[in-house]
Amino acid sequence: MYDHTSSTPPRWIPPSRWLNMRLRRVFTFLKIALPLVFFICYAVWYLYEPHGHIDLVFYEREWIQREMLPLSPLGGCFDPERVSPLYNVSETVHGRKRFEVQAGVTMRMGMDCYDFAGTVKFAEGEWNEEQRYIPPEQRAQFHTYWRVDLASLGERQEYMLKSFFATQDLPRSRLILWSNGDLSFNPIVRKYLELFPDSFALQVVDIPELAKGTPMENHRFLNLEDEKAWLDGDLVRLLVIWTYGGAWIDMDMLLTRDLSPLLEHEFVTQWDCYDKIYQALNGALMHFHKHSPYLCEAFHLMAHSTPPRSPSTDWGAILYLRLWRRLLSESIPPFKILPFCFSDPLACRLDNSVPEPFEPDRRDAKWTGRRGAGLEEGGALDRALGKIFAVHLHNRWDRAFPKGGWVDRLLLKRHEEEIGRRVRIDGEL
Structure with missing residues (x-):
């Protein structure tokens, strides 16, 4: 060298x-x-506030050109002669609503989304006045689904049931637990059937029967399913609400307050606060009336599209967006889209998402100091949970909530106490 x-x-x-x-x-x-x-x-970092969100998803250009960008005509479900007499277009689509559930902006800053959720509420004592007995079939219907062949219904799934019976207006509500098998012998299910016989019911899914009278009747896609229950779960979700009307609640949710103020609207929810271009919408919490033409159009789109990928959200997030764009193209007011925090407060910026539910609380958690008291009872997180409607856990069934963590303290224990109180009052009447 x-x-x-x-x-x-x-x-x-x-x-x-x-x-x-x-x-x-x-x-x-x-x-x-x-x-x-x-x-x-x-x-x-000191002089500027950096912003960024990395979420790389690769979509085939050919699929985008074929499935997402074209706007094929609607199926005519909103034509007056085709709308079901059970569905009042003037009142439901064009009628004046009491609450506004769309803010028009993303609300990523601070507590804006949570504060907006807090505006959707009845006046004190307005909703809970005494009322005559309402038969279960005439109450507000809520639906959920569990595939018994994938996993047994256990304690983690029970948390959603507890949250429903602790937060909803039970004399006016009924939850129907759908499954692809008999759950009547499950001890957890039997307990709630005994405690709330007028507010809880079981149904076994019969997809061909539910699809009758829709564009999906006898369709070759009806038997599609996957190991994650995405395709069949999304299909069941739409068929059930089409047949019975009501709100859908995924089993991986914990409800935090009464959903009644939302039910004057037909809606899906925002996937997160980042407005993913092709996956902006979510159906984990949704509400449509019986024989809604919105759902009729969804079935028309499903029946006349290429087969959904497996597993995928082609019959979920992708479908809702495709339908929403078609409604706009034909000047039909679309369904509402609830802001992310109403049901998915985990899905936004690091500084305004609720803390990770499956990790122990941290003394320096981001909520500490926010309008006082941090994660403690009555603190900023507690007040925010009282404004929104649910916390979506995105499956993660194998994770346990830390003992004494915020989910345990601010939700699960309160649900247990409230159910006990309601059962005692019921027994005294």
Whole structure:
């Protein structure tokens, strides 16, 4: 190895010495460059508020061109002669509503979304006045679904049932638990059937029967399913609400307050606060009336599209967006879209999402100091949970809630206490 940096005649340098010379130069550069980079980054962080969200999803361009961008005509479900007499278009679609559930902006800043959710409420004592007995079939219907062949219904699934019976107006509500098998012998299910016989019912899904009278009747896609219960779950969700009307609640949700103020609207929810271009909408919490033409159009779109990918949200988030765009293209007021925090407060920025539910509370949690008391009872998180309607846990069935964590303290224990109180009052009447 020759030294070419010297003005003297070339001389031989051992490779090990040459390598050491190069390494010393690199180390010298790093000693100067690293502190400089650190100083620049700190200065930028101190002077500016960085924003960013990395969520890489790859979509095939051919699929986008074929499925997402074209706007095929609607199926005519809103034509007056085709609308069911059970569905009042003037009142449901065009009628004046009491509450506004769409803000028109993303509400990513601070507590804006939670504060907006707090505006959707009845006046004190307005909704709970005494009323005559309402037969179960005439109450507000709520639906959920569990596939017994994938997993047994256990304690984690019971949390959703508890949250329903602790937060909803039971004299006016009924929850129907749908499944693809008999759940009547499950001890958890039997307990709630005995405690709330007029507010809880079981149904076994018969997809071909539910599809009768829809564009999906006898369709070759009716038997599609996957190991995650995405395709069949999304189909069951729409068929059940079409047949019976009401609200859908996924089993991986914990309700935090009464859903009644939302039920004057037909709606799906926002997937998160980032407005994913093709997956902006979510049906984990949704509400439509019986024989809604919105659902009729959804079935028309399903029946006349290519087969859904498996597993995928082609019959969920993708379908809702495709339908929403078609409604706009034909000047039909679309269904509402609830802001992310109404049911999915885990899905936004690091500084305004609720804390991770499956990790122990941290003393320096981001909610500490926000309008006082942090994660404690009556604190900022507690008040926010009282404004929104649910916490969507996105499956994660294998994770346990930490003992004494905020989910345990602010939700689960309160649900248990409220159910006990309601049962005692019921027994005294």
